[in-house]
Amino acid sequence: MSETGQATVVEPFLPFAQPGIGQEEIDEVVDTLKSGWLTGGPKVKAFEEGIREVAGADYAVALSSCTAGMHLALLALDIGPGDEVITTPLTFAATVNVILHVGATPVLADVADDDHNIDLAQIEAKITSRTKAIMPMHYGGQPCQMDELLALARKHGLRIVEDAAHALGARYRGRPIGAISDASVFSFYPIKPITTGQGGMLTTNNQDLADRVRLLSLHGLSKNAWNRYSEKGSAEYQVLAPGFNYAMTDIQAAIGIHQVRKLASFQQRRAEIAGRYDALFAGLPEITRPFVRDDIEHAWHLYPIRLQLDRLRIGRDEFISELRERGIGTSVHFIPIHLHPYYREALNLGPGDFPIAERIYEGLISLPIYPRMEDSDVERVAAAVCEIAEAARR
Ligand SMILES: Cc1ncc(COP(=O)(O)O)c(C=O)c1O
Numbered sequence: 404m405s406e407t408g409q410a411t412v413v414e415p416f417l418p419f420a421q422p423g424i425g426q427e428e429i430d431e432v433v434d435t436l437k438s439g440w441l442t443g444g445p446k447v448k449a450f451e452e453g454i455r456e457v458a459g460a461d462y463a464v465a466l467s468s469c470t471a472g473m474h475l476a477l478l479a480l481d482i483g484p485g486d487e488v489i490t491t492p493l494t495f496a497a498t499v500n501v502i503l504h505v506g507a508t509p510v511l512a513d514v515a516d517d518d519h520n521i522d523l524a525q526i527e528a529k530i531t532s533r534t535k536a537i538m539p540m541h542y543g544g545q546p547c548q549m550d551e552l553l554a555l556a557r558k559h560g561l562r563i564v565e566d567a568a569h570a571l572g573a574r575y576r577g578r579p580i581g582a583i584s585d586a587s588v589f590s591f592y593p594i595k596p597i598t599t600g601q602g603g604m605l606t607t608n609n610q611d612l613a614d615r616v617r618l619l620s621l622h623g624l625s626k627n628a629w630n631r632y633s634e635k636g637s638a639e640y641q642v643l644a645p646g647f648n649y650a651m652t653d654i655q656a657a658i659g660i661h662q663v664r665k666l667a668s669f670q671q672r673r674a675e676i677a678g679r680y681d682a683l684f685a686g687l688p689e690i691t692r693p694f695v696r697d698d699i700e701h702a703w704h705l706y707p708i709r710l711q712l713d714r715l716r717i718g719r720d721e722f723i724s725e726l727r728e729r730g731i732g733t734s735v736h737f738i739p740i741h742l743h744p745y746y747r748e749a750l751n752l753g754p755g756d757f758p759i760a761e762r763i764y765e766g767l768i769s770l771p772i773y774p775r776m777e778d779s780d781v782e783r784v785a786a787a788v789c790e791i792a793e794a795a796r797r
Pocket residue numbers: 468469470471494495497498540566568569589590591592602603
């Protein structure tokens with residue numbers, strides 16, 4: 404009860420993200436459990452086919468995570484000690500960790516202020532005789548400028564492995580993300596455009612690369628489970644490389660089969676929410692809305708706003724606390740790589756090295772955007788953002 408004696412309406416907490424799991428996924432998982440094929444079986448094949456189509460690629464390899472896929476892509480491209488790989492500071496740790504895992508050196512190139520994607524001029528300035536590859540990351544689901552990146556890679560003889568963790572369903576100049584460069588790797592972590600709980604998929608048009616990644620994902624064995632344990636299989640195998648145990652299970656794929664069918668409607672709903680936020684923030688000078696290129700189709704994995712801190716009396720963290728007090732979950736994508744203790748020490752980096760990424764980060768807040776949100780949830784988030792910004796206006 405409030406002081407005036409009226410019941411206070413406490414709205415339920417709105418999480419930053421929630422997966423869109425339906426009865427179909429639940430039934431398919433149960434069917435898988437009853438079938439006896441828990442991994443390396445038919446559901447994995449069917450899910451690979453679903454993603455291969457969406458990505459417009461010739462080959463798709465299902466894996467335990469996007470991280471696993473990026474690790475294997477670098478190995479399959481023979482990137483290792485002595486090599487340098489250029490990537491963005493405004494990404495998740497995994498993008499940089501996989502470069503370290505293969506023994507290569509991550510080299511960061513600052514991002515563009517508008518779309519938060521790696522900046523082409525900054526990449527060019529970082530290329531040396533040791534550079535072997537570029538790992539662009541499609542920030543928030545907005546594709547990088549792939550034609551320019553491909554031209555740069557061609558000019559310097561570099562490979563491209565796309566961290567497409569955010570970008571399933573996105574298009575660049577009409578082409579789906581998934582078969583534009585050497586390899587693209589998607590994530591199915593629960594908050595991603597679609598989920599399998601944990602999981603990832605590598606897509607490519609390069610058969611040798613796909614075969615090598617598959618081999619390395621199954622301990623380097625010459626035969627997978629289907630070829631060893633199915634009716635016509637034989638138990639013999641040879642080890643052709645020291646591989647990893649990075650395969651996706653049929654239980655995960657069972658979820659994915661239905662998720663990928665829902666991708667188009669999920670993506671449409673995400674775009675609708677982004678449009679609604681855009682409209683509701685149009686007259687709010689304290690907020691910069693996400694910039695969207697006109698030659699792409701956005702996956703809208705994230706809706707990141709940027710606070711105009713010079714117009715506000717509070718900082719980003721206080722803004723986030725105020726949203727939490729109003730029952731709204733948010734996130735920040737990302738704390739720039741060079742500000743984390745490990746990379747500062749291992750890569751000899753520190754504050755001031757990537758000023759654009761740092762400036763973006765200082766005002767960055769990812770708002771909830773997912774298909775399960777009701778229109779009223781979207782209005783509630785926007786009203787809270789407007790209220791906090793107006794109250795803290797300078
Ligand atoms: C940009 C980016 N790359 C890679 C990953 C790692 O994906 P996964 O959890 O599937 O390994 C994530 C998030 O999880 C991410 O946001």
